[in-house]
Amino acid sequence: MARKIVAGNWKMNLNLAEGAALVKAANDYLNANPVKHIDVIVAPPAHQLVQTVKLATNTKLSTVAQNMAAHENGAYTGEISASMLVDAGVELVIVGHSERREIFGEDDALLEQKLHKALEHGLYPIFCVGETLEQRKAGEHFKHIENQLQAGLSKFAADQLPQIIIAYEPIWAIGTGETASNEQAQEMHAFIRKHLATISNAAVADEVSILYGGSVKPANARGLFGQPDIDGGLIGGASIQIDSFLELIKIGEDILR
């Protein structure tokens, strides 16, 4: 069975004090309301990784980096390597968020290298895929997602795939307040799982966590998390407000199975 996950992506938001307050609030909540069914993870900006890891030690919270280099260490100014993330105590890393693809020009080939590098170093990648509004309107969304999955994952062995978490994040729903409907999200998650089965097999595909991302908030999370192929959420805006993040943890624990 796939891991169920509620993940917060802080993007380039929150200073050290604000980040610490959010992590402490999540820790206090999880101590008072232990979760059995979900993992809770947060992705702070790079300058807070060490602080977050420290605050999350011996708690139910894990730390995920928002990005990493495809290279080993060396002359790559401004980058952070997989071994550095491991050194900092980070357990997971987001790879291929649409903002990295669209704003920073990260392409399929680079992302495939990053995925392999992450696994080489024992990091769990959260591999993001998603279509634009134009692609959806043109009916090209399934083909586009299939191409992204194929480019990133086709060279992994079946026993490696469950270490990779997929996040389906339609670009038109990220930070826009517009969410995929429960049906649209479920339809694409089922398609992704089916495609993973062609790369490996159905049993392996069932073990891969597929998260939905795109304007998830307490008001729509119950419907989305209740879909059979949705294993949780990668949440931006609603994860940096303490109240809504705690509410999303509660909903995740109630609904995700």
Ligand code: PEP
């Ligand atoms: C994200 O950061 O991956 C995301 C889905 O953002 P938001 O929830 O704000 O749409």
